[in-house]
Amino acid sequence: MSADLNLQGITEEDIAEYLVLTPGFFERHATLLATIQLVSPLGKRVVSLQERQMEMLRDRIKGLEQRLVDMIRNAQDNESLHQRLLGLANTLMLTADASQLPGVLCEVLREQFQVPAVGLRLWGVTQAWAHLPCTEGVSAEVRSLAASLGQPYCGANSGFEAAQWLEGESPGEGLSLAQSITSIALIQLQRSDGRSFGLLALGSPDPARFGADMDTDVLRHLGHLAQSALSRLLG
The missing domain is CATH 3.30.450.40 (GAF domain)
Incomplete structure (x- = not known):
């Protein structure tokens, strides 16, 4: 497909830019969305656009969850360290x-x-x-x-x-x-x-x-x- 587009002087980048600049395209061609199929990174099977979007959303949520877990762990470690420093200061003063x-x-x-x-x-x-x-x-x-x-x-x-x-x-x-x-x-x-x-x-x-x-x-x-x-x- 890319080669054919190049022969006609139109590249995939041109199409991508057009779609970005024309947000009403898929509203006018709603049936086109149902026919688009993509390759899933999970098992390389063919899925619909909606399924692929859901997979991307799940991956993003997992990434955000991991970042949240890391932030909580760091906060707990910092609090523990803070308490130990206070304990050391208290012990030395006493x-x-x-x-x-x-x-x-x-x-x-x-x-x-x-x-x-x-x-x-x-x-x-x-x-x-x-x-x-x-x-x-x-x-x-x-x-x-x-x-x-x-x-x-x-x-x-x-x-x-x-x-x-x-x-x-x-x-x-x-x-x-x-x-x-x-x-x-x-x-x-x-x-x-x-x-x-x-x-x-x-x-x-x-x-x-x-x-x-x-x-x-x-x-x-x-x-x-x-x-x-x-x-x-x-x-």
């Missing part, structure tokens, strides 16, 4: 003993946020808190890395020193926890003047958990909560 803050922070991240492995290092704390485990083994490289992080880092664990601090369940199978970590998130902790005073590390054996394409908004919120609470330890 921790009267400042020396317990590092442990409480890491425990909540592991249990409530379901992060398999968490590590924390702080520097510049007052002498009263210099004995805390989170102040040990802080190298110049770690401080330099923390200072360079304009935003949380997410990606593959390419042998980061921070992976050695991580604490969580043993992976078994003869691997150390650090060896089992394939993805990692690193969050800088800052003083009010912008200087770094700590590095929070989150690790997972799942390479997609802290992938390079991860949205870092939640990690920034975690960092703000952590640095606000841990600033009680600073000199």
Whole structure:
């Protein structure tokens, strides 16, 4: 049909444009609609125009339903995350003993946020808190890395020193926890003047958990909560 139309100088595009510009065509030729047959994508059978329109409408409705389900799921996930962030903030504020803050922070991240492995290092704390485990083994490289992080880092664990601090369940199978970590998130902790005073590390054996394409908004919120609470330890 297309070839015949081209021989006559009329293309299918010409016909389509004419029908669009002439909305009364099918009103004047109503019987033509009943004779039009199309191939259905379901089984490649021949169906009427009305049946094909119904199939297209059903497909569209299914697509809209799926979008609605996705929106509801995202809203539920966001609400759950919001509640966990509020819970973390509340727990940190209610921790009267400042020396317990590092442990409480890491425990909540592991249990409530379901992060398999968490590590924390702080520097510049007052002498009263210099004995805390989170102040040990802080190298110049770690401080330099923390200072360079304009935003949380997410990606593959390419042998980061921070992976050695991580604490969580043993992976078994003869691997150390650090060896089992394939993805990692690193969050800088800052003083009010912008200087770094700590590095929070989150690790997972799942390479997609802290992938390079991860949205870092939640990690920034975690960092703000952590640095606000841990600033009680600073000199």
